[in-house]
Amino acid sequence: MMDDTERCSLCGAVIEGKALSVAGMPVCEKHRDEAEKRIWSAVGYYRRDALAEQRKKELELNGIGSLIARSSEPPGFRLLIEEHDRSLAQEVLSALGERIAFCTECRSEFDEGELFCPSCGAKVPERDR
Numbered sequence: 001m002m003d004d005t006e007r008c009s010l011c012g013a014v015i016e017g018k019a020l021s022v023a024g025m026p027v028c029e030k031h032r033d034e035a036e037k038r039i040w041s042a043v044g045y046y047r048r049d050a051l052a053e054q055r056k057k058e059l060e061l062n063g064i065g066s067l068i069a070r071s072s073e074p075p076g077f078r079l080l081i082e083e084h085d086r087s088l089a090q091e092v093l094s095a096l097g098e099r100i101a102f103c104t105e106c107r108s109e110f111d112e113g114e115l116f117c118p119s120c121g122a123k124v125p126e127r128d129r
């Protein structure tokens, strides 16, 4: 069953009225100010929240603040950082040394097995699947 109730991608609260969008995702009234003050950029997409949490901690150890946003399409969790932290965040993620997939177009990290980059929609090369 499709539920057309919109929920805040940061806290999960049901959004009354028109949803506000940050980086293409709905946010509630309470989160609008924080979300609008900065330019957020998705640096990773994960199907499991545990993996997203782990990445968030790695970034924190390197002094980079991030937000985990629930995404409904595709379903999963996006790791958002401020745009100016992007190169550093990508270095940190790349240095983790695990078998992880990066988009060749936008360099976002995502779980293995995706056919298309969940962040920018680029087709994932065969060898990286």
Ligand SMILES: [Zn+2]
Pocket (backbone or CB within 6 Å): 008, 009, 010, 011, 012, 013, 027, 028, 029, 030, 031
């Ligand atoms: Zn919220």
Ligand SMILES: [Zn+2]
Pocket (backbone or CB within 6 Å): 103, 104, 105, 106, 107, 108, 117, 118, 119, 120, 121, 122
């Ligand atoms: Zn991409």
